[in-house]
Amino acid sequence: MSGYTAREVAEILGLSASQVRSYARSGLLHPGRGPRNEYRFTFQDIVVLRAASELLRARVHPRRVKGALAKLRIQLPRGRSLATVRVHADGERVVVRDRDTVWEPDSGQVLIDFAVSDLASRAAVFARRVVDERAAAEDLQPDEWYNLAHDLEAVSPQEAKEAYGRAVGLAPRHAEAHLNLGRLLHEEGHLAGAETHYREAIAAAPTGAIAWFNLGVVLEDQGKGSNAVDAYEEAVRLDPQMAAAHYNLSRLYEGQGITAAAIRHLSEYRRLRGGA
Numbered sequence: 001m002s003g004y005t006a007r008e009v010a011e012i013l014g015l016s017a018s019q020v021r022s023y024a025r026s027g028l029l030h031p032g033r034g035p036r037n038e039y040r041f042t043f044q045d046i047v048v049l050r051a052a053s054e055l056l057r058a059r060v061h062p063r064r065v066k067g068a069l070a071k072l073r074i075q076l077p078r079g080r081s082l083a084t085v086r087v088h089a090d091g092e093r094v095v096v097r098d099r100d101t102v103w104e105p106d107s108g109q110v111l112i113d114f115a116v117s118d119l120a121s122r123a124a125v126f127a128r129r130v131v132d133e134r135a136a137a138e139d140l141q142p143d144e145w146y147n148l149a150h151d152l153e154a155v156s157p158q159e160a161k162e163a164y165g166r167a168v169g170l171a172p173r174h175a176e177a178h179l180n181l182g183r184l185l186h187e188e189g190h191l192a193g194a195e196t197h198y199r200e201a202i203a204a205a206p207t208g209a210i211a212w213f214n215l216g217v218v219l220e221d222q223g224k225g226s227n228a229v230d231a232y233e234e235a236v237r238l239d240p241q242m243a244a245a246h247y248n249l250s251r252l253y254e255g256q257g258i259t260a261a262a263i264r265h266l267s268e269y270r271r272l273r274g275g276a
Contacts, residue, residue: 003031004126005038006021006041009049012123013046015053020041027066028052029048029049029052042154043151043155046119120155142166142168142174145164146180148163149161149167149177149180149181168200173204174204175201175202175204178200178201179201179211182195182200182211182218183214185197186218186221191218195215195218195219195222198211199215209235209242209245210235212231220252228248232245233249243272246266246268246272247265247266250262250263253265
């Protein structure tokens, strides 16, 4: 889908379309544009807009709101479902949490507190409608299915998987679609399926360091540590700046008793992390 319209965003958030456009014009959001130059919003824009509207309703100064929203944009995870995320704010800081992580420490009196899953449920109605309309048309190209799937990930992972499946069905060597489909399957615990799609992504684009890294992770998750080492080594060969791969290699080499390699990769990890 090419993004949500101002009218759809208004319906999701319980605002008027004119309010949504006003927020966009104020610089609080930076939406894209559609074919007729109309505003088109991502799901992340919807989350930011919900936070903005509540902070402004609480009479927080617009300048402080802009600062808080700039942090929120950085903290919001991209490329995966936001269903587990909650957003808190005290007017100066925005705190984003999921089940396992807090990106910033909480502070002060909380003025807003909402679960992104609530917005996702509302937005998914529009997302599914677009999928049904596009599927009925049966004239989408692989990249269009890929773009649609990418937009769907935040609100409807199941529909996203189906759209990525359409992309690779039409273009079996679509590396990005295989990579993202593998990631979604991986997150759901379907390890064998994830490995298959990571390998398809590598076959289509052998120089993709992320695909090699993800392959290493899924191999580890299946108890195939020695094979994971080979995948991580290829990842750092292609992208020597990939700190997480160096860390994983250090851990695996240490477990295998290969001390020199473990120390080398741990040192590289610390260098890339600024001495941490």
